[in-house]
Amino acid sequence: MPGNAPRTPGNTSRPPGNVPLSPENASSAPEDASSVTGDAVRPRRAVPVRVSLGRMFTGPPGLMMIPLAAFACACLLYGASAPGGHLTEVGSGILLGLTLAVAWVPRFLAGLLRQEGRPGLLRHRARWAALPAMGAVTAALIGFHVPYDVRFALSEPGLERLAQKMTAGNGPAYHEGWVGLYPVYARRVDGDVIFMVRNTGFLGTHGFAWSPPGGPPHRHEGGYTHLRGPWYEWRADF
Structure with a gap:
C-alpha cells in the first residue's frame, strides 16, 4: 500500500524481549536467572563442610601439648636434682606427663591403623616425635643422675x-x-x-x-x- 514503508531485510523487527542489552543499561537490568541464557554464570550453592571424626582423632598433637610436655620434663628434672627428690615437682611432672601420654598414644595408634591418617604421620612427623623425644631425653638424664x-x-x-x-x-x-x-x-x-x-x-x-x-x-x-x-x-x- 502507498502509506506503508517498504520493508527491507535489515529492518526486520525483533520482539522487545530479545533486544540485546547495551553496556549503559546492562547494570540496571534485573538479575533474573530465567532471562539469562547461554554461558551465563549460575550462582554457587553453599556446600556444607563435614568434619571427619577420624581425622579429628588422628591429627597431630596440638601446639599446646609441646610446651606442656617441656614443662613436665622440667619439673621432673628439677625434682630429681635434689637428694630424696622434690616431691611437689616430681608429682606434678608425673601427673602432667601421664595426662599427655593418655592424649598422645591413642591418637598416634589411631593415625597408624587408619589408612587416611598415615600421610599425616609423615607430614607432621616433627610434632609427633617431639613428645616421645623429650620423654626419652628426660628419662636418660635422670637415669644417669645428670640433674x-x-x-x-x-x-x-x-x-x-x-x-x-x-x-x-x-x-x-x-x-x-x-x-x-x-x-x-x-x-x-x-x-x-x-x-x-x-x-x-x-x-x-x-x-x-x-x-x-x-x-x-x-x-x-x-x-x-x-x-x-x-x-x-x-x-x-x-
Whole structure:
C-alpha cells in the first residue's frame, strides 16, 4: 500500500524481549536467572563442610601439648636434682606427663591403623616425635643422675665454704638459707656438718653431710652414702 514503508531485510523487527542489552543499561537490568541464557554464570550453592571424626582423632598433637610436655620434663628434672627428690615437682611432672601420654598414644595408634591418617604421620612427623623425644631425653638424664650431679657440682664450693666456717673455732652452730642452689638448714655435729635440704623426700629428711676423712661418726642418726671426698648423701627416715 502507498502509506506503508517498504520493508527491507535489515529492518526486520525483533520482539522487545530479545533486544540485546547495551553496556549503559546492562547494570540496571534485573538479575533474573530465567532471562539469562547461554554461558551465563549460575550462582554457587553453599556446600556444607563435614568434619571427619577420624581425622579429628588422628591429627597431630596440638601446639599446646609441646610446651606442656617441656614443662613436665622440667619439673621432673628439677625434682630429681635434689637428694630424696622434690616431691611437689616430681608429682606434678608425673601427673602432667601421664595426662599427655593418655592424649598422645591413642591418637598416634589411631593415625597408624587408619589408612587416611598415615600421610599425616609423615607430614607432621616433627610434632609427633617431639613428645616421645623429650620423654626419652628426660628419662636418660635422670637415669644417669645428670640433674643431681650438675646441681651438686655447682653448689659444692658454697657448701664447703660454709662447712669450713661452721667447724672453724667459734663458727656458727646453725645456718638457714640458700647455699649454692639448695635451700638448706645446716647444723654442726661435733666435727661434721649436716645440710638438710628443704622440701625433699616423702617419709624422711634428706640432704648432705660434710665429714673429714674417716667417715661420719654419727651414723646412728641416719643413712649415709658416700659421694666423693668428705661428702656424703644423708637421710633421716621416720
